Amino acid sequence: MIRMHWLAMLALVGVAPAAARPLPALQQAAPAAPQNAPIAQETPEEAARTAKLGEALAAIQSGKAAEATAILTPLLAEYEQAYAGEKRKIYCAQDQKQTILYMLRAAGANENAIAIGPGWCLALWGRGFALIDQQQIDAAVPFLERAVAMSPSYAHYLSELGYAYQAQKKWQRSYDTYARAAEAAKGEEGEQRAKSLRRAWFGMGYGLIEMGKLDEAEKMFNQCLELFPDDQKVKNELQYVREQRAKKS
Incomplete structure (x- = not known):
């Protein structure tokens, strides 16, 4: 009960x-x-x-x-x-x-x-x-x-585990766990849903950068900005993506 x-x-x-x-x-x-x-x-x-x-x-x-x-x-x-x-x-x-x-x-x-x-x-x-x-x-x-x-x-526990895998540099496992968190977050409502999605997408974007998938990472961070347009931490990551892309060109 x-x-x-x-x-x-x-x-x-x-x-x-x-x-x-x-x-x-x-x-x-x-x-x-x-x-x-x-x-x-x-x-x-x-x-x-x-x-x-x-x-x-x-x-x-x-x-x-x-x-x-x-x-x-x-x-x-x-x-x-x-x-x-x-x-x-x-x-x-x-x-x-x-x-x-x-x-x-x-x-x-x-x-x-x-x-x-x-x-x-x-x-x-x-x-x-x-x-x-x-x-x-x-x-x-x-x-x-x-x-x-x-x-x-439960999105929160999944994102916490995704973070732990990030700290272990297990990028694919972290990404997969954050993706599960994002899916779970869709079942939440209101502000909690938005916060859970932002955290999961941010974690997915971070992992995608580490795996060299800059375009996919950019998409994830832009999704975060759709929820929270003034999120400076997301903007910092997008700037980092642009810097890494410039280094490759």
Whole structure:
């Protein structure tokens, strides 16, 4: 059952500016809060995990990655223990729409599955984010991959993983993951949809430059500008594309 305690909690984490070259800065952005989720009574154990998750996100917001890690490591162990006996495939759903999506996907694959709330995956994301913030990219990737595996249609986790692959210079894998994020973002609405698309397209454009595909990269950045015409970071990347093209002529 999806819980509605994440609106205030997720607001704890803000957005940090991203740099242009050589690599976009770590996106300190909280996953979007669940929409249209039913209100349900938490058990005392669930409420305790929710409180710990809030403390971890507050630590991330304050730039205290080590403190967040100290909270998230045992918290993730609690999630593992809580669902240790679950034999069905577990999905983390942000809202009712995702719940239906994942259950239909499971039915189509003839698999037994359940959709739980976003807490476990948010903790995985937070653990990965903290490790990236500490420049431990390789250690962060498995946590982000797990979050994506459990929440495969959530643009935020996909873009975070795409960023991690970028940091590892795995350009094609990064591009493919950002492309999945862009596809997932199309299912979002309003400002969140625009922000998610911009982030995914920006990541795709960055990877295309690194793979020498300047024309395709330019197209991606221009799509970003259609959403946010005054985005200076996108304009910087377009200028970089022009400079690289000039060097080849």
